[in-house]
Amino acid sequence: MNSEVAHPSVAQGEIKTSPEAIQKVNLLGMSRSEMEKFFEDMGEKKFRAGQVMKWIHQFFVTDFAEMTNISGKLREKLEKICEIKAPEVVHRNYSKDGTRKWVFRVGDGEGSLVETVLIPAEDKTGERKTLCISSQVGCALDCSFCSTGKQGFQRDLTPAEIIGQLWMANFSYMEEVPVAERERSVTNVVMMGMGEPLLNYDAVLSSMSIMLDDFAYGMSKRRVTLSTSGVVPKIDQLAKDIDVALAISLHAPNDELRNELVPINKKYPLEQLIAACQRYITKDGNESARKHVTIEYVMLDGVNDKPEHAQQLLKLLKNLPSKINLIPFNPFPHAPYGRSSRNRIIAFQKTLSDAGFVCTIRQTRGDDIDAACGQLVGQVADRTRRAAQWKKKIAEKNEILRSEG
Incomplete structure (x- = not known):
């Protein structure tokens, strides 16, 4: 996991957030192995990492709502805890x-x-x-x-x-x-x-x-x-x-x-x-x-x-x-x-x-x-x-x- 970001706890699909605003995970700098682990920690299949990487780096999409081959439920989950943010x-x-x-x-x-x-x-x-x-x-x-x-x-x-x-x-x-x-x-x-x-x-x-x-x-x-x-x-x-x-x-x-x-x-x-x-x-x-x-x-x-x-x-x-x-x-x-x-x-x-x-x-x-x-x-x-x-x-x-x- 990238040390550059703090992220909410994820385990078996459960998202644990504090009442305070959380710092979202920036997926932009994650390697494939790091992103696969991230999705597995969320209770998702690791092939989702490849799908998201393609949207980010091949289609230059930063809005999870545009990632049409990912389920709406997962997109909503990602929107809550993640971001795709370039400098x-x-x-x-x-x-x-x-x-x-x-x-x-x-x-x-x-x-x-x-x-x-x-x-x-x-x-x-x-x-x-x-x-x-x-x-x-x-x-x-x-x-x-x-x-x-x-x-x-x-x-x-x-x-x-x-x-x-x-x-x-x-x-x-x-x-x-x-x-x-x-x-x-x-x-x-x-x-x-x-x-x-x-x-x-x-x-x-x-x-x-x-x-x-x-x-x-x-x-x-x-x-x-x-x-x-x-x-x-x-x-x-x-x-x-x-x-x-x-x-x-x-x-x-x-x-x-x-x-x-x-x-x-x-x-x-x-x-x-x-x-x-x-x-x-x-x-x-x-x-x-x-x-x-x-x-x-x-x-x-x-x-x-x-x-x-x-x-x-x-x-x-x-x-x-x-x-x-x-x-x-x-x-x-x-x-x-x-x-x-x-x-x-x-x-x-x-x-x-x-x-x-x-x-x-x-x-x-x-x-x-x-x-x-x-x-x-x-x-x-x-x-x-x-x-x-x-x-x-x-x-x-x-x-x-x-x-x-």
């Missing part, structure tokens, strides 16, 4: 390039906002829609080039708040479509938004199981990707628990530079990280999503984009089946870095491609609505006080420049 949308913006961005309010705390971005692109099978999902309010890792990290960290998201982002993105295409004609529009998911997914492990794992479930979104495991900055023990645990694609936010080819850009590298250095990646893709079966690891590498002008960095990257990845995604840096106010030139990025790509790696340059999308990579800022109540410290540091730097000028 509140406080802002939405659609880019001229087709990118969509939502800002969700999660919880009651001031500034408890997270952001989600959908990126459309043409592919061989038609129009691909990739959703970048957040897993935390803010981020605790403080990578030096990431604006989200500069906002600090508040808390983990619940399964309902994570899967609710996927639910809302699909529903945004279906709002005016009759229920019987609705279909899932999002084709790919990347756990690559705000936060470090492996530091909110249980909720992320539960959410990805819903994404893969045929009674919910039925997504291919090759189309669900978890991106991590390198929490090595959790990479090993993930390999045991689920089969999804893995991406690594690498951004540097040596420990000295990565310690500066991605501070978690001080705890789990590159040798340990690459070894964990090799263990992750060691799996029999042609249907596994673990045939390779995607390497994400943000291009920072004069920092990690030199020819020697490309050679170091080749050496680092020589025994790791991988695809490399070069990401042009998206500047944010007072960022200490600049974007590598187009020519520098292309030269870097050529070095890697000539060595036999599949290496792509990510097209910058959604930057007119601050939806590009590294721009998921949100507004969080910063437990770490990092945002305040960052602003103070910038103000001090500006004051020094003014006094020297």
